Amino acid sequence: MRVNTLKRVAVAFALALPGAAIATVVAAPAAHADGCYTWNRTLSQGRSGDDVRQLQIRVAGWAGYRDIVENDGRYGPKTAAAVKRFQQAYGLRADGIAGPQTFAKLYQLQDNDCTPAHFSYTELDNGCGGSGWSGGPLSANQTKQNALRTMWKLEALRRSLGDKPLNVSSGFRSRACNNQVGGASDSQHLYGNAADVTSRTSSLCQVARGARNNGFSGIYGPGYPDHDDHVHVDSRRENNSDSSSNTTSWSAPDCGVGAGND
Numbered sequence: 608m609r610v611n612t613l614k615r616v617a618v619a620f621a622l623a624l625p626g627a628a629i630a631t632v633v634a635a636p637a638a639h640a641d642g643c644y645t646w647n648r649t650l651s652q653g654r655s656g657d658d659v660r661q662l663q664i665r666v667a668g669w670a671g672y673r674d675i676v677e678n679d680g681r682y683g684p685k686t687a688a689a690v691k692r693f694q695q696a697y698g699l700r701a702d703g704i705a706g707p708q709t710f711a712k713l714y715q716l717q718d719n720d721c722t723p724a725h726f727s728y729t730e731l732d733n734g735c736g737g738s739g740w741s742g743g744p745l746s747a748n749q750t751k752q753n754a755l756r757t758m759w760k761l762e763a764l765r766r767s768l769g770d771k772p773l774n775v776s777s778g779f780r781s782r783a784c785n786n787q788v789g790g791a792s793d794s795q796h797l798y799g800n801a802a803d804v805t806s807r808t809s810s811l812c813q814v815a816r817g818a819r820n821n822g823f824s825g826i827y828g829p830g831y832p833d834h835d836d837h838v839h840v841d842s843r844r845e846n847n848s849d850s851s852s853n854t855t856s857w858s859a860p861d862c863g864v865g866a867g868n869d
């Protein structure tokens with residue numbers, strides 16, 4: 608009896624196997640392409656939705672000279688132009704339409720926590736030892752979202768510089784941390800909106816000049832007081848929570864960046 612029962616179980620298992628194998632094969636293409644976010648339709652001008660907004664975060668660094676990509680969930684001409692620059696930068700067919708090839712590249716670039724390949728939340732939350740994104744004027748979640756967009760801009764800058772590594776020496780700072788390091792009272796660092804960048808392989812002027820093309824509306828570098836050993840980049844134009852107007856502010860006089868030399 609015992610043997611029989613086992614045999615029946617074995618037969619049932621064997622019968623179930625082919626079906627299970629087929630189910631696995633069929634399911635594979637529909638499985639999530641990525642641990643962070645998966646796009647389910649091709650996006651082009653006129654589309655809107657959260658999938659567009661997710662795309663806009665990731666192409667924010669391909670805004671073009673002195674411009675930004677609005678994170679509004681509407682696929683307009685600026686989003687299309689940014690997608691096109693992204694495609695060009697990675698050797699894809701550059702049509703400004705986000706389809707399978709564009710998404711495949713984004714999946715390849717993004718980690719499971721949605722950060723781009725060469726930057727991490729840990730690196731951006733190192734203000735005075737890491738504070739878990741709290742202690743600033745925004746909620747921890749909003750702050751982290753800003754930091755994510757900052758990282759995608761940095762990834763674009765890094766790519767534009769020829770895949771040369773960039774180091775973030777200061778990202779988000781809580782108020783306490785900002786006071787400790789003597790940051791400006793309404794610093795973009797408080798919002799997760801800024802990064803101080805150094806590089807061993809690119810000059811600071813290359814970083815400062817390059818950043819003008821990667822969606823950064825605040826740039827301070829060599830020649831600006833206290834900025835001879837790093838380049839500060841931020842997204843002040845997109846910050847509606849700070850006390851400054853949403854305008855571009857660049858100054859790296861030693862690099863020909865700023866007032867009259869843009």
Ligand SMILES: [Zn+2]
Pocket residue numbers: 777796801802803839840
């Ligand atoms: Zn800074």
